[in-house]
Amino acid sequence: xxxxxxxxxxxxxxxxxxxxxxxxxxxxxxxxxxxxxxxxxxxxxxxxxxxxxxxxxxxxxxxxxxxxxxxxxxxxxxxxxxxxxxxxxxxxxxxxxxxxxxxxxxxxxxxxxxxxxxxxxxxxxxxxxxxxxxxxxxxxxxxxxxxxxxxxxxxxxxxxxxxxxxxxxxxxxxxxxxxxxxxxxxxxxxxxxxxxxxxxxxxxxxxxxxxxxxxxxxxxxxxxxxxxxxx
Amino acid sequence: xxxxxxxxxxxxxxxxxxxxxxxxxxxxxxxxxxxxxxxxxxxxxxxxxxxxxxxxxxxxxxxxxxxxxxxxxxxxxxxxxxxxxxxxxxxxxxxxxxxxxxxxxxxxxxxxxxxxxxxxxxxxxxxxxxxxxxxxxxxxxxxxxxxxxxxxxxxxxxxxxxxxxxxxxxxxxxxxxxxxxxxxxxxxxxxxxxxxxxxxxxxxxxxxxxxxxxxxxxxxxxxxxxxxxxxxxxxxxxxxxxxxxxxxxxxxxxxxxxxxxxxxxxxxxxxxxxxxxxxxxxxxxxxxxxxxxxxxxxxxxxxxxxxxxxxxxxxxxxxxxxxxxxxxxxxxxxxxxxxxxxxxxxxxxxxxxxxxxxxxxxxxxxxxxxxxxxxxxxxxxxxxxxxxxxxxxxxxxxxxxxxxxxxxxxxxxxxxxxxxxxxxxxxxxxxxxxxxxxxxxxxxxxxxxxxxxxxxxxxxxxxxxxxxxxxxxxxxxxxxxxxxxxxxxxxxxxxxxxxxxxxxxxxxxxxxxxxxxxxxxxxxxxxxxxxxxxx
Numbered sequence: 001x002x003x004x005x006x007x008x009x010x011x012x013x014x015x016x017x018x019x020x021x022x023x024x025x026x027x028x029x030x031x032x033x034x035x036x037x038x039x040x041x042x043x044x045x046x047x048x049x050x051x052x053x054x055x056x057x058x059x060x061x062x063x064x065x066x067x068x069x070x071x072x073x074x075x076x077x078x079x080x081x082x083x084x085x086x087x088x089x090x091x092x093x094x095x096x097x098x099x100x101x102x103x104x105x106x107x108x109x110x111x112x113x114x115x116x117x118x119x120x121x122x123x124x125x126x127x128x129x130x131x132x133x134x135x136x137x138x139x140x141x142x143x144x145x146x147x148x149x150x151x152x153x154x155x156x157x158x159x160x161x162x163x164x165x166x167x168x169x170x171x172x173x174x175x176x177x178x179x180x181x182x183x184x185x186x187x188x189x190x191x192x193x194x195x196x197x198x199x200x201x202x203x204x205x206x207x208x209x210x211x212x213x214x215x216x217x218x219x220x221x222x223x224x225x226x227x228x229x230x231x
Numbered sequence: 232x233x234x235x236x237x238x239x240x241x242x243x244x245x246x247x248x249x250x251x252x253x254x255x256x257x258x259x260x261x262x263x264x265x266x267x268x269x270x271x272x273x274x275x276x277x278x279x280x281x282x283x284x285x286x287x288x289x290x291x292x293x294x295x296x297x298x299x300x301x302x303x304x305x306x307x308x309x310x311x312x313x314x315x316x317x318x319x320x321x322x323x324x325x326x327x328x329x330x331x332x333x334x335x336x337x338x339x340x341x342x343x344x345x346x347x348x349x350x351x352x353x354x355x356x357x358x359x360x361x362x363x364x365x366x367x368x369x370x371x372x373x374x375x376x377x378x379x380x381x382x383x384x385x386x387x388x389x390x391x392x393x394x395x396x397x398x399x400x401x402x403x404x405x406x407x408x409x410x411x412x413x414x415x416x417x418x419x420x421x422x423x424x425x426x427x428x429x430x431x432x433x434x435x436x437x438x439x440x441x442x443x444x445x446x447x448x449x450x451x452x453x454x455x456x457x458x459x460x461x462x463x464x465x466x467x468x469x470x471x472x473x474x475x476x477x478x479x480x481x482x483x484x485x486x487x488x489x490x491x492x493x494x495x496x497x498x499x500x501x502x503x504x505x506x507x508x509x510x511x512x513x514x515x516x517x518x519x520x521x522x523x524x525x526x527x528x529x530x531x532x533x534x535x536x537x538x539x540x541x542x543x544x545x546x547x548x549x550x551x552x553x554x555x556x557x558x559x560x561x562x563x564x565x566x567x568x569x570x571x572x573x574x575x576x577x578x579x580x581x582x583x584x585x586x587x588x589x590x591x592x593x594x595x596x597x598x599x600x601x602x603x604x605x606x607x608x609x610x611x612x613x614x615x616x617x618x619x620x621x622x623x624x625x626x627x628x629x630x631x632x633x634x635x636x637x638x639x640x641x642x643x644x645x646x647x648x649x650x651x652x653x654x655x656x657x658x659x660x661x662x663x664x665x666x667x668x669x670x671x672x673x674x675x676x677x678x679x680x681x682x683x684x685x686x687x688x689x690x691x692x693x694x695x696x697x698x699x700x701x702x703x704x705x706x707x708x709x710x711x712x713x714x715x716x717x718x719x720x721x722x723x724x725x726x727x728x729x730x731x732x733x734x735x736x737x738x739x740x741x742x743x744x745x746x747x748x749x750x751x752x753x754x755x756x757x758x759x760x761x762x763x764x765x766x
Contacts, residue, residue: 028734032722035744037705041719065760069727072756074719074749077709135714168715199749202709202717 032073040073041138041197041229042081048193049111049146057216060150062175063188071194076137076229083136084128084208084228091126093119097220101126109225111146111193121219123153123179125211128228133160136200136230139170141210142191144222149191151221153179153213156198158205168205171198179211200230232341240345241333248329248352251611252322252361257314259619260631263738265364266668269317272297273309273674281463283470285477289366290405291460291470296320296369310675317364324368325361328571331375332578338382339579340535342586346600347578350517353607354574355614356501359626360564362615367564369406371571373399374413378547381417382540384445393445397452404453405460408477412554413568420547424539492561497552500563500625501570509623512610516603521573523580525549533579534586541579548572563628622739631668632736638695638743639672641723645693645747646676648754653677656691660684660700665741669695686711692748693723697741704746719749727756 034040057063089101098118104126108115119126136158143151153174159167172184189196208228212221261269267288275281275294283291297320304316332339332348339347351357360368377399384392403410425438461470504512528545531538551569555561584596618624620633646655657678659666664682679688684696684703689712696704709717723745724733735743747755 029726029729029731030734032725032730032732035701035705037702038709038720064757065764067756067760068763069756070730072721072725072727072730072752074721074752075746076719077705077717135717137717138719199719201715201719202712203715 034075034078037078038075039078039080041076043071043073043140043197043227044109045195046109046111046142046145046193057148057150057190060188060216062173063150064190066148066190066192071197074138074197074199077231079231080137080229081231082227083130083134083230084226087131088129089126089226090129091119092124093221096120104128104223104226107225109142109193109195111144111224116144116146116222116224119221119223121214121221123211123213124221125209126223126226127162127207127209128226129162130206130208130228130230133204133206134228134230135202135204136208136228137202138229139198139200139208139227140195140229141226142193142195142224143212143215144224145191145193145195147217149215149217150188151191151212151215152188153211154186154196155179155181155184155211157181157209157211158200158203159207159209160205162207164207164209167209168203170200170203171196174211174213179213181211195225195227237336237341237345241330241348244329244345244348244352245326247349248326249322251352251358251608251615252325255616256318256322256362258616259362260633260635261314261668261671262363262365262630263667265317266671268293268297268364268366269312269668269671270309272301272317273312276301276306276312277308280466282467283461283463283473285473286480289407290474291463292369292402292406293320293364293366295460312674314364318362321361321363321365321368324372325357327372328357328361328368328375331372331379332575334379334383335540335575337386338537338540339575340533340582343536343575343578343582345578346520346581347575349604350520350577350581350607351571351574353604353611354514354517354570355512355607355611356514356566356570356626357574358611358615359624360567363564365564366407367567370403370410370413371567373402373406374410374417374568375571377403377413378417384449385440388440388442388445390445390448393442393448394452397449398456400449400453401456401460404457404474409565409568411478412551416547416550416554419550420543423546424543427542490562491559494556496561497555497563497566497569501566504625506623506625509618509621510613512614512625514607514610516600516607517570517573517577519599519603520577520580520584521548523583524576524578525580527579527583528576533583535582536579541576544572544575544579548576563626629738632738634733634735634743635668635672635737638724638735638745639669641745642673642693642695643676645723645751645755648758649692649751655693656688657693657695658685658688658691659695660704661697661737661743662699665697666695666737669737689716690718690720690748692751694720694746695723695743696746697737698744701744708746720746721749721752723747725752727759 084105085107087105089104091101096117096119099116103117139156155174156171157164157167157169171186173186173188174184177183210226271288272294281291281294300316300319306312306316329348329351332344336344377396380392380395380399384396458471461474462468463470502513502515502518525545527533528542533541548569551572555565555569581600585593587593614624620630621627642657649655653675654677657676659669659678660681662682666680684700684707690708708720722732724735737743
């Protein structure tokens with residue numbers, strides 16, 4: 001058996017030694033290209049105001065970890081654009097503590113003072129009027145991204161009724177129903193310069209309403225910008 | 232040569248054959264044909280039975296033979312099958328082909344048998360197809376058994392050999408429709424042999440040696456075995472009829488298929504193949520020795536073995552090669568039938584060279600044989616362990632890309648995050664159902680396969696298509712579903728690190744594009760973020 005072993009080893013050695021190296025081709029990569037009829041959501045993000053993973057937010061249940069990398073370009077039907085830009089905005093606090101409600105749809109997404117609106121404490125909402133019924137594919141909004149914060153009871157609804165008698169809720173992280181809009185199952189998240197992107201799945205509606213109920217730093221509510229992507 | 236030395240060397244060749252055939256059986260991605268066969272076997276072991284299809288999939292032997300390793304491996308369902316369980320079948324057959332030379336000791340001579348066995352063990356083509364879960368090797372093995380048992384029946388006049396010959400013939404029929412070529416070549420070999428004995432009525436003497444009762448036994452055995460298999464063990468009598476009518480299908484296909492190739496296709500694969508910047512593949516030593524073997528057969532003056540058998544072998548091999556070369560429909564594995572004959576003739580040719588009188592010629596022959604064998608082994612290693620799924624390998628034909636297991640893993644990792652887990656719907660749409668072997672890789676998952684983008688089902692969270700179907704997919708995602716059910720999608724093969732998309736292929740030049748719902752993609756990103764945070 002020894003001779004068999006030696007012969008096998010010798011053969012194996014010779015095969016390996018004499019064989020040319022198989023050079024595998026590098027994996028081909030391509031730039032993101034939307035399929036025909038679709039396009040990546042045309043999002044324009046502000047510069048980050050803080051860098052790195054925030055460590056000091058404790059005691060918030062169901063909190064998503066920040067992704068730590070840019071959000072990928074999701075696809076929606078071609079022709080989808082930000083319908084909220086420059087549109088009329090109203091809210092539960094028509095006289096904000098800081099800023100003016102119309103700043104929320106003015107296209108300024110910077111984190112700096114002068115770019116955000118501060119609303120009163122506890123549950124407050126703002127409402128965008130798109131002026132006509134639209135197919136809404138995504139909603140993107142920034143409460144505040146100068147520092148890492150978690151806003152509570154974030155609820156986003158779409159309706160054709162300005163009073164929201166009948167509406168579709170597309171996001172709800174009010175886990176204890178403190179806003180009395182129903183118990184939500186969505187996650188808490190940390191505010192970043194990427195904003196919060198909600199998939200509206202083509203829901204039709206004219207009005208989009210955003211609720212919040214304070215944040216981990218104070219009971220006050222803030223908005224920098226909201227965008228509604230649809231057609 | 233002593234008996235113990237002979238069998239010691241056979242043992243060494245067996246070890247060598249196994250060393251080249253067994254390792255890394257699961258390494259090469261499943262070919263589409265292998266996957267189709269696997270699905271059929273999955274149906275069989277799951278109790279759905281077997282029904283011979285005269286239009287596709289060849290005969291039932293592969294299915295039934297595969298039940299043995301499935302049973303030994305404890306696989307009770309399609310999901311539990313593995314590449315190793317399936318590919319152990321051709322490994323066993325490939326080894327059998329090496330060892331089936333041994334019963335030809337008196338026909339070829341001991342030296343030629345050892346050389347033929349060694350060359351068969353080392354041949355890159357033989358090793359490659361001994362790790363390939365298709366029908367071809369079964370056909371080649373039972374052709375060899377038919378020839379051996381026929382020869383031994385003729386010599387010994389024992390009925391047992393006639394039974395074995397009949398069983399082999401039946402199994403050949405129950406394996407692949409091309410068995411008629413091998414049977415025709417065997418018949419031609421016998422006729423040529425008789426023709427060479429026309430003088431003084433020697434042919435009559437030869438035919439008198441044949442016991443016609445043995446011929447009857449062989450035919451009955453073949454018919455019984457064939458009927459048992461084609462009738463799915465007496466549960467589907469139509470299979471017997473279909474096993475005959477199938478030939479109209481295959482005659483048509485031989486002329487109209489995409490597999491139409493020039494006459495020299497097989498010889499190019501075996502003896503002079505180089506693609507792009509790949510290595511030059513050639514089994515030149517086999518060609519050289521086999522041609523010498525043919526020369527020996529023609530001369531007839533052989534100092535070893537049975538000259539008549541060697542002549543028969545040459546006629547059989549040449550006629551097989553000729554017919555396969557002339558048939559326009561060609562797939563690489565079909566070369567095995569005549570190549571096995573070439574390997575046996577190479578043993579004869581090699582032995583003839585080693586027995587030449589002049590010492591210098593003998594030494595040269597030894598050196599050439601040694602270098603040729605070493606080169607064969609090196610090429611076997613390259614073809615089976617380096618270029619195993621690379622187009623630069625002559626035997627890699629329409630083969631599955633190494634991307635496919637990656638695609639499957641990506642899909643599996645995505646649906647693992649979905650609340651439905653393995654029950655998460657997955658949709659795979661490719662024109663003309665050109666998605667094989669994905670049914671193998673995604674076994675156990677809820678996959679809707681289709682040749683067109685279905686408008687009947689809602690979009691699944693994971694969708695795989697060929698690029699030409701993107702417009703139809705857009706309609707499926709954003710026009711057909713009612714408002715509120717039109718989710719955002721993303722490239723499945725998106726790299727979050729650099730914002731690029733991996734180009735994935737089913738086979739060379741057959742691209743697959745994948746899409747994943749935003750919710751699932753974000754879950755995956757969230758999981759990655761949590762894992763990073765935990766580190």
